[in-house]
Amino acid sequence: MRISVVGAGYVGLATAVSLAETGNEVCVVEKEMDKLEKLKNGISPFFEPGLEQALNELIRERKISFHQDLKEKIHNSEIIFIAVGTPSLPSGEADLSGLIKVCTQIGKLMRDYKVIVIKSTVPVGTCDLAKRIIRENQEDLYDFDVVSNPEFLREGTALKDAREPSRIILGCGSKKARNIMQKLYEFVDAPVIITDLRSSEMIKYASNAFLATKISFINEIANICDKVGADIIEVARGMGKDKRIGSDFLRAGIGYGGSCFPKDTKALIQIAGHVAHDFKLLKAVVEVNNLQWKKVVEKLEFLLGDIKKKTITIWGLSFKPGTDDTREAPSILIIKEINRLGGVVQVYDPVIKGPVGGAFEGVTFCTDPYAAAEGSDAVILVTEWQEFLNIDWQRLKKGMAQPVLIDGRNVYDPHTIVANGFYYSCIGRPSVENRGFVKESMVDVYNIAEKRWNIS
The missing domain is CATH 3.40.50.720 (NAD(P)-binding Rossmann-like Domain)
Incomplete structure (x- = not known):
């Protein structure tokens, strides 16, 4: 034809x-x-x-x-x-x-x-x-x-x-x-x-809205896991075996981005509004996603304290691996917040080598993951490119000012990272930075249970 x-x-x-x-x-x-x-x-x-x-x-x-x-x-x-x-x-x-x-x-x-x-x-x-x-x-x-x-x-x-x-x-x-x-x-x-x-037109919006809902849902479960000491990887694995749920889009992290999910969820909320329907569920999905990127900055401040004048490394700028698209990418918001707090940012991405459309101004672009981490007080994994999954941890640690790693995509084995001498934090998994907090949280849970059920 x-x-x-x-x-x-x-x-x-x-x-x-x-x-x-x-x-x-x-x-x-x-x-x-x-x-x-x-x-x-x-x-x-x-x-x-x-x-x-x-x-x-x-x-x-x-x-x-x-x-x-x-x-x-x-x-x-x-x-x-x-x-x-x-x-x-x-x-x-x-x-x-x-x-x-x-x-x-x-x-x-x-x-x-x-x-x-x-x-x-x-x-x-x-x-x-x-x-x-x-x-x-x-x-x-x-x-x-x-x-x-x-x-x-x-x-x-x-x-x-x-x-x-x-x-x-x-x-x-x-x-x-x-x-x-x-x-x-x-x-x-x-x-x-x-x-x-x-x-047909609705099928497209409904499909993307449902997938975005799964992402925000598992991220909220991960945020609870952070506080009660559960492991979101195990939770998602157990959920995903249920055929009614499925394992796709149950990977917790710092939220969705790109050209589709953010745009389509907002558009569907507007479509609903035009016919006098308040799409409360989808509004909550968007709200959760709008806040999720902040988790890595909170963890950064927990581990480093005041980050003013400290050097922070960002691994990955695109909203997902396999593309150079930075539309609605969490990396943009994370870098802006670190800059606002007075931090100095060094970045590396396998395909993005300089500022794009006004984004990433004022940061230092580096030639590889190790160069980006040179003299750094912390590394934040933002985009899970394959290159970041094959790191020589001792080489990385040797070049850093402080061995702090924040895994925004839950791709690393915590035991391996800690065994290599790093302070490690991720999303919804028991890790070095939250063990004390988990114990305190669980004490509160036990106290509430005692009062309600007379448990001794």
């Missing part, structure tokens, strides 16, 4: 590559000239494992092309995917201005039947809005269909997820569009769920 993909972000580019690899003729439309020139030369505008190699192969085989304007290819396209960004407005609502511009252009340029596929994450009812905008901007009344086809790509594995999706959701209003989309996805070995437009 002949396909146009409008928008060359994570979603658009991964979608375009996966569709081109299955024999379709794909053109990508990107309005930003810098990004467009990189793409034409086989350079990915962002870090995503395997994407650049796949991109270069498709360019050599002439299976994918790049253009600045949709009018160059619209008349040759049977299907148009819209994958433009829908960032959060100050209110939390999704900004649909980019999508509206594309729909307006499609309406003006259309000369025959098209299937317009909304791949961007959009509020419920956006597909109906898209249909109205396209229709209002047509010079003549050409037939078309709008399809909702939400993405479920994870940054760091976006290309794999596009090639091997867990499911395909198709919100279709006509048999013709449904048949075209089913033919397009014949290569997929996964369930294809066909539903109405609005249910």
